Every structure is written in C-alpha cells, then in structure tokens.
Amino acid sequence: MKALVVSRSPARFLTARLLKDRLTDKAIESGPLSLKDVDTPKQPSNEWVRVRPLLSGICGSDIATVFFKSSRYFDPLTSLPFTPGHEIVGERVDRPGERVVVEPALTCAIRGLAPCRFCAVGETQRCESIAIGDLKEGIQLGYCASTGGGWSNEFIAHERALHLLPETMTLEDAVMIEPLACAIHISLVPNRRQGNLAIIGAGTVGLTTLAASARLGEYDSITVVAKHPLQRQLAKVLGATQVLYPDELLGAARRLHASQRVGRYLSDGFDTIIDAVGSTSTIESAVETVRPGGEVIVAGMPSRQSLDLAPLWHREVTLKGAYAYGQEQLEPATAKRIGLLDNDGRPRTFDLALHLAPELGLGRLVTHRYRLNEYVPALRKAYHGGREDAIKVVFDLTKRKSVHDA
Amino acid sequence: MPRPGFVLEVDRATPPTLFWHGESFRLERLPRGSRILYPPEPLNPINDVRAAIEKALDNPVGDAQPLSSLLNANMKLTIAFDDVSLPLPQMASPDIRSLVIEAVLERAAEAGVTDVALIAALALHRRMTEGELRHALGNRVYNALAPRGQLTQHDAEDKPNMTVVGETDRGELVELNRRAVESDLLVYVNINLVSMDGGHKSVATGLASYDSIKFHHNVDTMVHSRSFMDRHNSELHSSNWRMGHVIKEAGVKIFQIETTLNTATFPENFRFLAKREWEWNLRDRGSFIASSEALKRTPPHLARQIFQSVRSPYGVTGITAGEVEAVHEITLERVYQQQLVRVDGQSDILTLGLPFIGPYNVNSIMNPILVYCLGLGYFFNMYRNKPLVRKGGVLIMSHPNRPEFDPAFHPSYVDFFDQVLSETTDPLVIESKYEESFARDPWYIHLYRTGNAYHGVHPFYMWYWGAHALDHLGGVIILGGDPKTTRRLGFQSASTMADALEMARTIVGSDPSIMHLHSPPLVMADVY
Amino acid sequence: MIPPRTHATGTNYDTTFSRKEVVRRVRGFLLDTSIAPLTRSIAKPTIINASALETLERPIIFVANHQSHLDTPLILTVLPPKLRHHTVVGAGADFFFDRRTKGFFSSTLLGAIPIDRVRPSRASAELATQLLEEGWNLVLFPEGGRTPDGLTQELKSGAAQIAIKVGRPVVPIFIDGTYEIFGKTADRIHPGSTTVIIGEPLYARDQERVADFNGRITHALGILGREAATDFYTARKPNEALPFPAPSRSWVEEWRTNAHRHNHRDSRKWPKLFGSRG
Known part of the structure; x- marks a missing residue:
C-alpha cells in the first residue's frame, strides 16, 4: 500500500529547512518525506485493528516535522521512519462501513502496560510511557514507526483508540474532532x-x-x-x-x-x-x-x-x-449549558469533542483537499496557510479503489 | 490690481491641471468640457501693519470703547489667541498675532497692568511647543511672560480652572476657562484664514471644555451646517452665537481683534503653485519639474519635513477690533472679498487635490482621518448656497493616504482608525457607540494635558466634520490612495484619473459634468 | 565599593592644575580657535567702548550682570587676548564643581574657580585674593546666579570686598541679550545678537566702606544697562530710574527694559530657502 514516509536522512532534513521559504515545492520534493510502497505494520496483539483513512488532516506540527523546523527536543520522542497523520477519520478494515475517529495518543493502555500515575487519573497527555512497551518511541500515532499514520492507505490502531462516529456526522466535521479536542483542552x-x-x-x-x-x-x-x-x-x-x-x-x-x-x-x-x-x-x-x-x-x-x-x-x-488532551474537569453549570447531562464532572476531552462537533460545525474549516500523490501542493498550501486562504488542508483518501473493492 | 477668480472651461488648448497630492503634485488632463474653479489672486496687503493695528485699537467698531480707555493698573487682563492650527502653513515672521499682541501689551504696560495672562485658545487641540509659541508671539512677548508663568495654554480638562458661565435657551452648557471669564477684560486675537473662523466661535469654542463643545461638535449640528463655512447657514455657528450671547449676558467683557490675510501662500520657490497653468513661464515649468521630480525621489518623511518648514509670505488685508459681532461681519466681508468666486450650477463630480497640510497636522503627519476631514470637511464645505457637487454626486480627491500616524500628536487617532473605523464608518453610530469612551479615556487626557496630543475625542470631530458631505455624496474616490487604508475609510481608491472618472461614471451616469476646485490658494464657491 | 576620593568637590575642588603654564596655553589656544568663534556665531556681540580694555593692566576684577551660561564665554571672547589668557572666572561651586568631571572641564576650558554662593566663605575669598595677587584677572557675577526672568538682581558685595582688599580696579561690564538666546528657563539655544558694554575702571576710595563701593559698582552697571537700551547720553541723564537692580519683577519691567529688542527671528533658521526669513 501507498504511504507518505518520513525517513532518516540528515541531508534531506537540511535541504527542506534551507529551501522552505524560497523554493517550497523543491523543499518538499527533496525533503525527508516521500511517497512509498510499504507494508501495513504488524499488529502487536489482537486488540489492534487495521484502519483505512478516509480524510486525514495536515497539522502544524506535521508541517514543522516535514520542514525540520520543530524543536530538537522532539527528536528522541519519535521513531523513524514514520508515516505522519494523526487527525484521522477512517473505517475499520475488519468492519467495512464502520466509520471511526482515532484518538492518537500512544498511552500505557495502548502500549500494553499498566497505567502510569497520569494515565491512572485520565491525564493521558502527560503519560510517562511514550518510549516503552509494545511500540517504538512516539508521542502519538503519526510519529511512531510501529503504527503507521493517517497519510497512507492503511495503518493500525488499538481498539480502545477508536471512537465510533454517529451516522449523521459529515467526514469534514469528523476530521476536525481531533483538533477540536485540543482546542477544548486549551480553552479549559x-x-x-x-x-x-x-x-x-x-x-x-x-x-x-x-x-x-x-x-x-x-x-x-x-x-x-x-x-x-x-x-x-x-x-x-x-x-x-x-x-x-x-x-x-x-x-x-x-x-x-x-x-x-x-x-x-x-x-x-x-x-x-x-x-x-x-x-x-x-x-x-x-x-x-x-x-x-x-x-x-x-x-x-x-x-x-x-x-x-x-x-x-x-x-x-x-x-x-x-x-493535547485527556480528561477535563467541568463545572456542573458549564456541563449543563452545553447539554452534557449525564456525566460525573470529569468527561474525556475526546468525548466532549464528539459531543460538541455537530453544533460547532467546524467542518467548514476544511478548505482544501488533495490526493495522497499530490502531497507537494498539499503541503505547500498548508505551509502557506492563511496567506493562501487555507485553514485546514486534508488528504482525501475516499477515492481509493480499495474502498470500492470492499 | 489683483485679478478675480473665475471658472475656466477645459478645451483642447487647456494645459494639464495641477493637483496637490500630499507632499507632491500631479498633473492631470481633465476631460473636455470640465470646469476649473480658479481662486482670485492675492489682494494687495496693508503696507504699514503696525499703524493699522494702532488705528484698529483706537477706533473699535460696534458698541466698544478704545482699548486704552479699558485698561487700568489694578485690572485683570487676559489675552487669548488662536493656536498653531492657523494660518496654514505657518506665517513667515513676524506672525500677525505677535504684532497685535505686542501692540496690546504696549498699551497694557503704559497703563501699568501687572496682572496680564496670555492664553493659547486651544480648545481640544494639542498644546503648542515652545518653538511654535515663540513663532506665533514673537520672542519679546514670550520672554516677558513665559518665565513668569503668565503665558499658559488652555486646558479643557483642568476642571478647577474651568467655570460654568450658563446655559443657552436650548440647554447648551457654556463652560469656559475660569481666568478668561473672571478677567475684567478679555482680548481675543484671531486670524481669520477661512470664513469658519472667528466671531463668537473664538471664545465659545476656543476656551471651552469638552462638556460644552459637545453641544455643537456633533453629527446633528454638522449635518445641518450648510456649509459650516457660511456663518449664516451654519448650525455650528448658530450654536456658538447663542453661547456668545450667554457669555455677554454673564458680563464677560470681550474685546475682539480679528485679522484677515490674503492668499499669498507660497514663497518664491513654489510660485508656480499659485499661477494658472497656461501662464507658467519657463522658470515655473522648470521649478515644477525640478520639485516634483525631486519629491518623487525623496522619502516621504523628508518631503514632509521640507514642506512643513515652509513659511508663508501672507500679507495682512485687514484688522478690526471691538464688539464681537460687529467685528466679525466686517471680517467676513474681507474673507469673501479675497476668496469668493461665483459658480453657476452644480456638477456631478467634484475633483480636488489635497495638500500636505491641514489645520491639525502642523509639524506632523497627515493621517488618513485628517485626509478624510480635509477633503470632506474643509474643501467640500468651501461653498455658499449649494455644494459644488450635486446631491448623490461623486468626490474625487487626490492624496497618497498612507496609513501613517504621529504617535505623539495623534494617539487617539490610531485607536480610532484601528478600532472604530474597522467596525463602522457611520458618523451616527460612531458618535453614540464610541465617543464617550474616547473622550473620557484617562490616558488621552493625560497626554493632552501634559504632552502635545490632541484630545481623545478629536478624531470623532474630524469624522463629524465630514458628516454633511457623507450625507450628500453618492461616492468618494481617493486618487492615488493606499487601497487598504482607503477601504477602511469606506471609500474606493483609483490609481489614475481615467480610472477614477470611470468608477465615478458608474455612480453618476455616463456623461457627467466635472468641476475641479483648484488649490492653492484657498477659494470659496458661491454656487447658484 | 566607593573608590577613595583623592579630590574633593565643591569649594574644596583643587583647581591649581588649571593654572599651570601648559594648561593655560592649551586653554588659550582652545579659546582663540573654537570657543570664541562659536560664541561669536551664536551671540553676535556688539562691543561698546572696547577701547577701554586696551589700556588696562593686569590684574583686573571684571564685574558683570548674569543672564545666561553664555555670559562667561562671551566675556572671554570680547577681552583682548593678553587679558583673556590670564583670566579666571568665579563660578558657583554648587553647580560647576558638584562633580569632579564637571569641575575638571569648567576649570580647564574656562578657567573657572569655585565660589561659594550660598553663604560668604573664607576659602573662596582667599582663593580669589591670592589669584589676583598672582596676577590673574578675575571675572565675577555678583548677582550670585543667572536671572530667573531677564531682570537684573541685587549685587552681592563680595566683589567690592575683594577689590578693596587687593587694591585693584573693578571694570563693570553689562551684557544685554544672552537671556533671549539661552536664558535660565530656555530649553535650547536661540541664536541672536547681543550687546556688551564696557565701563570705565572703578577704584575703591581711601577708607571706603564695602557697601558704598558696591553701591558705586551697582550705579555704574545701571548706567551701562540703560545705555544698552537707549544711547550714551540718555543713559547718563540724571534722575532717570536705573535698571539696576530692577525696581519690580513684573512683566512690565521686562517689557520696558527690552523695548529695544524687537526680535522677530524665526525660530527655525534652516532651511532658509522655503520662506523662513532668517
């Protein structure tokens, strides 16, 4: 299957960084990212399933990685080569037609470990186990060599990281759920x-x-x-x-x-x-x-x-x-105002995002879609962002033959 | 004998017309059949100005005594004078104010009046700098009074030193400078550059507080001032006149001295500016080309400095002293004699060239709000009877309109532009929603009182000044204006005159009549 | 850590170095080549009765009214070189010698010596006497400070006292116009023209009391002051009120004494091209 892969190549990282402003297209072409034919990663256990992305967003942190602008602090927290993409709406390969959103955090539970002290209280964004367990290093799916990522035709995810989508939700609203969860956490x-x-x-x-x-x-x-x-x-x-x-x-x-x-x-x-x-x-x-x-x-x-x-x-x-996000503390008044009636005052951020997504309609922020093989213009568009009237640029993987095969 | 102004019809032989364009010029060829309003030539000035001043002080008009008989050693005498917003550009030394004030002080010294105070009648304008005061008053006056604290600048926010004089029958509050009101005699020394200045407006506005000024500086008054240059059809002036009567009834004794200037605005180097284009000789063409080419290559801030250092060789055409209303009628006659030109019929399009200077950017930057005010406030209102442009017509004015502000002089303008104009350009909405909060903002008040900043409410007045024009016009186009800035003002920009006229045609129809108001110097249209 | 003080400030500042021959010559050179030309360009002095200076023999006590910081360079400028190069100037110890660098420049460039103007001080008087006896001319401003408002102030008697003690003549000098150029309240220099009137030398009479001699100096300066405003003969008419010291401090007084200075100079001198009439 096809996937965009960030591979280990200091020269390519450097080229991308040097050329990013003057020759953006060239920087992407000769940068660390390339479209490759790769195998779907092996599932570490039977709790893992294969997922086919439908829409997969390009996040600011992805851009920073591709152009080698991000802080060196993150280098040890990722494992090369990896396929980026953590804002994903897709469908399970084993249950075609069942649309899911992926919560990309690679926490203790997902790595097959006993919960650390943060995971135990739901603060999964602070999980201690980002470099150990069943998987290689990686703070999230999309930065980890063991899982693959959203910018591909297929990757693997833990069942517990999948959230089933309501029938009525559009794909655009769904691909914005992960960014919305971040936003909800920021605003709280x-x-x-x-x-x-x-x-x-x-x-x-x-x-x-x-x-x-x-x-x-x-x-x-x-x-x-x-x-x-x-x-x-x-x-x-x-x-x-x-x-x-x-x-x-x-x-x-x-x-x-x-x-x-x-x-x-x-x-x-x-x-x-x-x-x-x-x-x-x-x-x-x-x-x-x-x-x-x-x-x-x-x-x-x-x-x-x-x-x-x-x-x-x-x-x-x-x-x-x-x-990122994990679990929030919500005063009863706020919970009541947003119509979240049945909760213990400590909702998961992702559940809040799923709850608010329909009414906020953030799907309208998805301004540009590209096929996987158009990754050069896609990344250029995302890099230039507002200057070129782009907010959220996504890879559209719905037109793939394999969908219809199934 | 100076020639009167006239209206020229553009034909094939008419050379291109000169337009001011901020700190530079444009030559534009107007379509055949357009009309150009040329100002009268400068009137012959009085030769012996000092003698004329003496004569005016000794022979006051209206119900007034000669100045000398009003002075005695134990009295409290206050002399108020117009601030740096007049004349434009500043007058070459000696400034007429300094000559008049010297003559008044000479008599005060003879009478042994020790309690003399000089007050710059700023209203809500910025305080003058020492250099500007020295220029306006002369060094002798400045040195005699400033070190003794007897030269002050009106501070409308100094409440203990303001006093309520009364209220007009329409409920307009009259609150003035306490020292001026409590003096035995208040002498006001004015420069009547345009017909808006002077009269009761001198004291009732120049020495008033915000709480008093707001009764006539508002949208409703300005929309009903048609024009505010025509004292007898101006609601602005009616309000000031009502206040003037309250001041008189309260027993404040005013000895008004009004002076008029001719329109010799530019020195020799810029002589071509005041000449009619077809009369330019080789030297005028040479200096036009030299200066406009040089200005094109000069960075804007330098060009601004050069222009701001221009001192105008104005000649004095008259000095009248005495009772306010009697004096002002004579003054208006003189101003009209210099500036008024008869025009038959309104036009669909009015074109203007906006100069580098207006009343509120002396030694400073002409920011976009001042560009708006100069075009839609001052130039548009230079009419009597009817505006030069018909109802629903288009105004095309030429100015670079760059988004530049002087942070020291115009701090509230920056915020007005950023916050108010980004929301709305409707004067009524602006007035009701924002005026109070800007007027009471303690930071603006602090800068107005201690720095050289215009009062926080001043940009609002600029906007109201153009309210009548906004109401009347169907569209405004700024020729050569920065597009983004021009849009913020609510207008359109065009890069060439042809484009501007094309845009105007979509509003006023395909075969418009065009009138160009030629400046410099100042001209006022009497439209029938 | 406060560094140990090797030199004191104020009246205790030691200016001996500034009268060493080499420093004196350097000062003379700087005065002739830069300070004097600069002062002339800013103040454009007209000197009246300059010939009185030609016949004077060192040491002399010059006594002048004080309007501005320009007064000292202006007096040094109008003195002929033979007097100029051997002149020290009494300067307020609290102002010119409050810091050591300031004291250094004051004494090196202008030959200033510290004078206590807050209270009569033995040290100042003794220093002045000693320098006169060594043959140095002395410039003093007995008003004890620049005029706050352009009008003259009462003369302190220190100059008269020193003159009686050393038996040398007092030459009164009236300076007119430096207040307008750079008065006490001015924020910057406004170049203009000045008049410097030199009086005839005054000698203390035998057994004359300090107050009486001070009175004669005051009278002489008053005459010169009136001459600056009028002319030689009007100034010497008897029974005219003298401007020294000013009879009142109101603006009227200033207005009258400065009637001769109709000064309509444009504050901005450059560029002249654009209509500013310099």
Missing part, C-alpha cells in the same frame, strides 16, 4: 474563563479554540488577532467580538479599560491571552498585553526562541503551556 486551561480573552492567531488552532472558548467560557469579549481575509471572516462567524491586525493589539488592550500606557508598558489588559501561534513576537506581545497577574496560554507549538521576559516578571504574568 485558563483558571478563570471570564472577563476579556484574546486569541492570537487564526489558523486551525486559533479558530477551533475560539469556537470552543465561545461555547465553554463566559467571556465578556473575545478578541482575535488575524492577518488574512478568510481567517478574519471565519473569526467573526465563530464568535469573535473584534478581529484585529497584529499591530492593533496593544492599542486594543489599552482601550479595554482605558488604561495608562508608557512606552510598551500597559497598566491593564486582557485577562487571558491564548497564543495560537507560538512565535517570539506573539508570545512577547501576549505577555505585554495581558493584564498584570493575567495568564498567557501557549497553545501554538513553540520552538527555541529568545524572549524579553521583563514584562512577565514586572507584571507578574503566568505563562502556561497547553498540549
């Missing part, structure tokens, strides 16, 4: 989900977080910083109170409470800022425009950067990370 990280929230960035992370925060929080206002026309339009639709260009953020933060400003110092600002980009400039501007004592959530995947943290120190700002 702030201590107080009230007052004024700002979200910097309006790519997939920014927009899904906006949708989730609008639904799960009780904010007076949600400000979104977005550069590109489609992003700005979608931000409005998904519940932003105001949409700003990056250089307008400081002024807007000051106007919020008519506070004093001296140079870059602001006496007040947003209660919470979610940085859905993760670059030096966005983290710095978040730290400067949040109110003293406020919280900045870093949700976009950052890498090595040099930051001026003087305002963080002086204004006593909290800088928090938010990665």
